[in-house]
């Protein structure tokens with residue numbers, strides 16, 4: 001008789017990330033390898049958890065949207081070896097563009113749930129300076145020849161402009177106000193000490209400037225004002241509505257987290273910061289890829305038997321302001337709903353594509369600890385070529401002290 005199987009509860013133990021750098025010649029990490037950023041994150045997770053014997057890690061799943069050069073050669077395995085994990089610990093590389101790290105999390109979580117892994121590392125890295133978006137890709141000519149996808153949909157900024165066209169009520173003014181608010185919320189969170197604890201400093205080297213230490217995020221522009229955003233150029237379309245102030249900037253960075261079965265976390269004395277409730281991915285027209293979080297969230301909520309009213313905290317990736325506004329207006333939330341991106345978002349902190357999903361989770365975990373009145377939260381993001389992903393999490397601190 002086949003052995004019986006019980007599904008395991010999956011918990012988020014901890015997450016860390018590198019400070020995010022501006023992509024390009026002048027950024028923190030211009031001369032730092034992408035895989036070294038990932039290694040630093042894995043080493044920091046292990047350093048923060050001496051109670052976890054390294055040989056108890058059963059898998060290392062790492063995402064990168066471009067899997068060549070210093071992000072190539074199966075980065076989950078290379079980064080695990082370089083980080084000094086035992087050779088017995090396997091690793092893999094995974095890609096779902098912007099939702100790479102989110103997919104690494106849901107993939108290893110599925111392995112944990114069926115009992116294949118006890119403890120796993122999931123994360124992502126993107127050095128957009130070394131790997132410009134889409135570099136080296138060779139899209140099949142049938143996309144265009146058979147009119148499967150508008151070629152302009154391969155440029156994410158154009159898809160954001162398409163959203164302004166589709167939803168005229170999502171005006172440039174509203175997007176500018178949202179972009180400025182993201183910067184201000186990030187600055188307030190930084191000043192309140194809510195960002196830095198999740199960062200691991202990274203030593204950097206530059207042929208011109210010598211050694212350095214990246215300790216803080218480089219992309220934020222705390223002096224942003226709505227008025228200052230009004231007249232920025234619209235790089236994606238002449239007389240368009242999307243600007244650098246309402247887009248996530250090009251960014252370098254890496255993130256990672258530890259996931260485990262609830263039982264093994266308790267056995268080893270690992271903290272439990274979040275419990276996974278469920279997740280869903282969904283597809284939409286590539287031309288309006290920014291709407292992806294809408295069906296993904298609806299699907300995840302339905303599967304979990306929850307509604308948006310049950311969700312007390314939302315971490316949504318801000319690829320573009322208009323795309324977040326499409327999400328909030330669909331669910332009847334105000335543009336400045338206090339549940340949304342309390343620490344600001346990718347417009348301020350940056351969006352190193354395949355790594356961002358775990359930044360959202362790490363921030364949600366920190367907010368859960370502060371908010372025992374909140375039971376459920378979501379992390380959600382849009383994905384190129386028309387997709388969205390949403391993970392629903394439960395707060396293990398719910399009910400500690402105050403009732404909801």
Ligand SMILES: CC(C)(COP(=O)(O)OP(=O)(O)OC[C@H]1O[C@@H](n2cnc3c(N)ncnc32)[C@H](O)[C@@H]1OP(=O)(O)O)[C@@H](O)C(=O)NCCC(=O)NCCS
Nearest residue numbers: 098156157221224228232235243244245247248249250319
């Ligand atoms: C929008 C984008 C093209 C801008 O790139 P860039 O021109 O290199 O960006 P910069 O930081 O130089 O900003 C452009 C200008 O806006 C200004 N600016 C940017 N953000 C600003 C802010 N918050 N407040 C005031 N000015 C701002 C800059 O100072 C700069 O001004 P300048 O031209 O006078 O020097 C780029 O960030 C981008 O492609 N983002 C989207 C990335 C993406 O698609 N990710 C995937 C999502 S699915």
